[in-house]
Structures are given as C-alpha cells and as structure tokens.
Amino acid sequence: MKLSVPIAEVKRMAVHDGPGVRTTVFVKGCPLHCLWCHNPECISARPEIMFRAARCTGCRRCEAVCPNRAHRIAEEGHHIFRRELCTACGACAGVCFSGALTLCGKPMTPETLLGELLEDVDFYRVSGGGVTISGGEPLLYPAFCLALFRLLGREKIHRALDTSAAVPWEAFERVLPECDLLLIDFKHPDPERHRALTGMDNRQIRENLRRLQAFDVPIEIRIPFVPGYNDSPRELEAAAEFLDSLPRVTRVRVLAYHSFARSKYAAVGRRDTMPQVESPSRERVEAVEQIFRANCA
Numbered sequence: 001m002k003l004s005v006p007i008a009e010v011k012r013m014a015v016h017d018g019p020g021v022r023t024t025v026f027v028k029g030c031p032l033h034c035l036w037c038h039n040p041e042c043i044s045a046r047p048e049i050m051f052r053a054a055r056c057t058g059c060r061r062c063e064a065v066c067p068n069r070a071h072r073i074a075e076e077g078h079h080i081f082r083r084e085l086c087t088a089c090g091a092c093a094g095v096c097f098s099g100a101l102t103l104c105g106k107p108m109t110p111e112t113l114l115g116e117l118l119e120d121v122d123f124y125r126v127s128g129g130g131v132t133i134s135g136g137e138p139l140l141y142p143a144f145c146l147a148l149f150r151l152l153g154r155e156k157i158h159r160a161l162d163t164s165a166a167v168p169w170e171a172f173e174r175v176l177p178e179c180d181l182l183l184i185d186f187k188h189p190d191p192e193r194h195r196a197l198t199g200m201d202n203r204q205i206r207e208n209l210r211r212l213q214a215f216d217v218p219i220e221i222r223i224p225f226v227p228g229y230n231d232s233p234r235e236l237e238a239a240a241e242f243l244d245s246l247p248r249v250t251r252v253r254v255l256a257y258h259s260f261a262r263s264k265y266a267a268v269g270r271r272d273t274m275p276q277v278e279s280p281s282r283e284r285v286e287a288v289e290q291i292f293r294a295n296c297a
C-alpha cells in the first residue's frame with residue numbers, strides 16, 4: 001500500500017531541528033491552533049494555493065489556465081484571487097514563474113521523499129545531522145512516519161520527530177522503535193490556559209510525556225517563549241518543575257517568538273492570529289533559559 005501525505009515543504013540545510021545539518025519535512029495538518037503559529041500553511045491538512053500578491057507581475061497566465069475562474073487581473077493590474085472557487089488543482093502554480101502562486105501540500109510517499117532526502121546525505125554524515133519530520137503534526141500520520149523512518153534507518157541516517165504530542169498514545173507507540181530523537185513542544189503548564197492559547201488542553205501532552213519516560217528515546221523539549229502569554233515567573237517555574245520530573249529529557253530549548261510568519265497568513269488567506277508583541281531581547285531569552293537550566297537537572 002502506498003502512503004502519501006500532504007507535504008508543505010522539504011527544507012534543506014536546516015540547523016535548528018535537531019543535531020547537525022538536517023533536511024526537515026513539513027507535513028500539513030495540525031490538531032492545535034496556537035495563537036502564535038509560525039507555520040499557518042501547515043494547519044489545514046488540505047492542499048492549498050499560497051498567493052503572494054507582491055510577487056505578481058500581472059502576466060495573466062494563471063487567469064488563462066484556471067478551470068474555475070478563480071484569478072482575475074483587473075484593468076489597473078490588480079490581481080483578484082477568489083480562493084473560495086479554488087480546488088487546488090495546481091494548474092496556476094505550474095505556470096506562475098514569478099513565484100506569486102505555489103501549491104502547498106503536494107501528496108508525497110516515503111519512497112518519493114527518500115530520493116530527495118538522500119541528496120544531502122554527505123552533509124548529514126559530516127555534521128552528525130539527519131532528517132526531521134515536522135509540521136503541522138507528523139503523528140497525525142504515524143504509518144507514514146514509520147515507513148519513512150524505516151527507509152532512513154536502512155541508510156543509517158539519524159531520524160528526529162518534531163511533535164506537539166497532542167495525539168493519541170498509539171501514534172507514538174508505532175513510531176518509537178524507528179525514532180532516534182523526539183523534539184516536543186511544551187507550550188504552557190496549565191491545562192485551561194493551554195486550551196485558551198492553542199485550542200486544546202495539555203492533559204494528553206503531559207500524559208504522553210510521562211509514558212515516554214519508559215522508552216529509550218532522548219527528548220528535547222522546546223518552549224515557545226511568547227512574551228505576555230507564557231513567561232510569568234509562576235508559569236515558567238511550573239513548566240520547569242514538570243519537566244524536571246522527566247528523566248528522558250536531555251535538553252530544554254527556549255524558542256523566542258518572532259513575527260516572520262505574518263506574511264504567510266495572508267498568503268494562505270487566514271486571519272492573522274499572531275500576538276502583537278515584540279520579539280524578546282537576547283538577554284530576556286537567556287534569563288528564561290537560565291530558569292530551565294537551574295530547575296531541570
């Protein structure tokens with residue numbers, strides 16, 4: 001049976017998604033809706049057109065090929081894209097040479113991806129890197145993750161899984177035997193505040209983290225640090241206290257909020273939910289990191 005999953009992006013030369021130089025595979029589809037989501041194009045599991053109006057040259061190729069008349073270039077050159085008519089066939093993206101239109105979410109199988117991932121195998125070997133599956137939420141597709149990790153394992157390539165852990169335990173159980181490193185987000189220690197910020201409480205995440213302690217897979221925790229949302233001393237200390245009870249956690253990283261994703265919300269036609277806050281200073285990030293260093297052995 002062929003397993004295909006909607007892929008938003010295959011990002012080469014990634015250096016923040018696990019050790020060494022890596023290729024990160026971003027799947028589409030996520031059970032959470034974090035206010036500060038940096039990958040809004042990965043929220044929906046459905047393929048969708050990304051439209052970046054500033055790149056449009058007004059060449060009208062998209063207008064000519066769209067079977068649903070979703071594109072119209074007005075007299076004054078203004079590009080009107082009626083997303084509600086789009087069926088994501090990809091024809092317009094195929095003729096848009098300026099990069100204004102791209103199809104996000106092309107279904108790919110582990111076998112197809114493997115060829116692309118092997119192109120950088122020398123970088124993985126020299127740097128101690130490998131491949132990370134991220135998203136979106138990869139564990140919405142455990143059979144896909146397992147199959148891709150098996151293929152990579154045969155090539156002796158390091159395999160990391162970047163997950164919110166907001167998934168049924170059975171998904172972890174399937175993938176763990178082929179996984180070398182887990183990267184797990186911990187967004188907020190309080191269940192109800194977690195629900196307000198992400199759309200789901202954190203009970204399942206905490207329970208999965210506890211159960212993972214029985215397995216020999218190292219865990220790197222990633223704290224999205226969003227000033228004013230999860231950074232009071234009480235919130236940080238509660239998070240540090242919980243994480244300190246998890247012996248498989250080998251590292252806690254603080255990922256500072258940034259607003260670079262703002263243009264992506266417009267490109268996929270989503271309401272921008274990014275908090276209107278400044279990125280924290282390097283000193284502030286270091287102070288938060290120090291809280292976790294001091295409290296997590």
Ligand code: SF4
Nearest residue numbers: 056057059060062096
């Ligand atoms: S094909 Fe691309 S550049 Fe040409 S009109 Fe359409 S969006 Fe603009």
Ligand code: SF4
Nearest residue numbers: 066086087089090092
């Ligand atoms: S993806 Fe297909 S249906 Fe959607 S706008 Fe482009 S050509 Fe039209």
